[in-house]
Amino acid sequence: MSDKAKVLGADQKRKRLQGQLIIVGVIIVICVICHFCTGGKLLSPVNLKVLSIQWTYPLLIGLGMMFIFSGGMVDLSIGAQAILAGNIGAIFVEDFGLGYPGLILGCIGGVILCEMVSASCSVFFGIPSWVAGLGSALVFEAIATIICSARSGATGSAVVYLKNCRVLGTFPWIILIAAIVFAVAYFLFNRSKLGLNLQAVGSAPEVSEAMGINRRKTIIIAALVGAVIVGIGTTTQLSYTGRYTAMSGMGSLAGIFKSLAAILTGQSFGKYFSNPVGVLVGSFIVTVLFNILTLFGVPSGTYQEMTLGAVVILCGILASWKIKGVVK
């Protein structure tokens, strides 16, 4: 490499590293300040354990969504997929006695099946992905509600409770699973042929096709990988909470709100972090924020979510500070 090219490359990397250190530093400082403001609760060992467990769900769902969204699809049916697959997994365990294989098969297999239906509608039939996603969400929500209602006749409850096979939602297994999934997702996205092709397809579809990349195949395989990750997230969350409540009328969107916020926050730091690390940082910010608000006694629901929205916007503003674009 020529000296000039080396200097330019090193300069860019230095700026990136500076940005990364500043972001991580600011997060740590805020956490320390909040720790004292909450009377030493935030960073207490007990709360840190709770935090780390709560961090896993937005992280895993966010990573799955990252693979699905990066190819250009906006699939909002993921919350509904998780609800349907989670209930199938719980039924496999509780009603059919299939144990862990049933739990994993129901959750991961269910999400894969649902995501393939939703993605195929968009990729092969040319339906805009957000339309296909919303349509699919209504269908998946309805199926989950029908299954749970039908089961309530026999059990007396419209909610399928997972009483057995809950180890995957306990500490430290849930953290270990999330860490492994993050590592795999990181390398798949940044260092594998699929991940690099996916990024090319998402940001420059015409160029990528001209370079011989099969756009449809890449999107579908990425959606499959994303579905597996969402499925793992569904499994751990079901094991942690013990239930997925079926809902209708697009209520499932609320289930992916934190993950969406994590992706948006992560994307706003896109100049400094690769997408998987962005999701990791974003999901941490979201989880910590909710935790802090709860410790401060802010009512859950409207006020907490209003604050989250404001923080997402603030992160976007701060991350794009001093970035200049051309006025067209």
Place this chain on the structure above:
Amino acid sequence: MADQIMLKVENVCKSFGPTKASNNVNLVLKKGTVLGLAGENGSGKSTLASMICGMQRKDSGKFYKDGKEFDPKNPGDAKKHGVAMVVQELGVVGPLTGAINMFLGEMEKYKKGPLVDLKAMQRDAYKQFDQWNLPHVPLDIPAGELQIEQRKLMELARALNSNPDFLVLDEISQALSQDNRDVLYKFIKKFKEGGRTILMITHDLEEMVEICDEIAVLRDGEVVETRASSEYSMEELKRLMIGREVSGDYYRDDQEESYQKEVILEVKDLNVPGKCEHISFELHKGEILGICGLSDAGIHELGSAMFGLEEGRTGSLVVKSSNTELKKPGDMIRTRGAYLSKDRDAHGLMLDDSVGDNLIVPSVRELSGALAFLSPIKTRRLAQEASEAFEVKASGLGHIIRRLSGGNKQKVNLSRWLIQDLDYIILDCPTRGVDIGVKAYIYSVLKEAKAKGLGIIMISDELAEAMGMSDRILVMKEHRQEAILSRTCDFTEEKIMEAML
């Protein structure tokens, strides 16, 4: 070897709706030669090239490569047959590094288990640069952060990855500065010495005559003439392209630095570390101030810094008539100024909007009536006038910009500003990708605007253009101002090159 045929084009036709982009095109390209395709913007040069490279399918006719019928279904298929192309408009995936961009679609050989060996990829990428003596560009940062020139060089190296024996270069030299053009010419010589063939598209006719062995002239999708480049005179080539006589003296014919005393814009110690440092000059009413330099000298960054796009800018830019300091892009627009970036696709045009919408955008404020409503009659009239004045070749004002040829895009980009009543304008490579006819027209418009008192800063990669049009030339070297030369006494190529080097 030069008698052996590499590629034969036989009765090839291609239409886009009612427009015949290629009409019974017949060409023969021999091994170890360079064939130039000359023609106006929209004459069908890029369409023909993209069909050969599999980016578009032909409607009828045949290609033969090495004596066998060749019908590429996609660029990958063309690559398998030894055909590669550097496209006219920039084709990189911005968020991925240059090294990854170079091997997109060819990652199989870098797979190490489930992962890709990025270091090996970068090493091989630089080997490609070295093999063809191309200057290195940083390949470990996102390709979107590279300059146009660096991206073009990366695209050239990328095209050479597949070891092609047939290469299409579609207007590549116009993105390069003089020193890198010399690199390109040496590359072309080396490439064809190995019995390989180049199909070259360029609007620089001097360059075409110099570099190409044969030239085919296309007009309205048809080949009107093909013969050895030495058999063309420049005037004849222009006439064949345009279909009528074109005056040869399209640059200024006076040799005097001439402008009014009134200063329009005063730049004092403009500084963006590492990009353009300690620049000071004054732009006078009716002056064309050329800005020249070698690649990486910082001439393009100076343009964007003046417009207010570069982070960390210090120093001052003051519009003297209103004593307004320019700090952000809006300030320039408000003080009747304008800036045209070299990268028209990324920083100029709304690619997915119509010709009409793009033409009226800078004039929306003037066209707005009561309650800020736009009059459809006024807007249409303005767009129509601009389109006709610059002879934009499109099916109408509703034509989507992305589908226009490169030169026609530039016509839209320029015309919408030049029809405005401006005091000053910064033009970064205004004739990049435009044909000889439009070039002549642009120069005549600039001369007319100068006569009316418009102050023009013209950043140019072409020395001839800067010398032909400017009153003074500010020469930059290694991001700094090296000299300001006067048309009256300093305009020789030797003097300017001496300052550049």
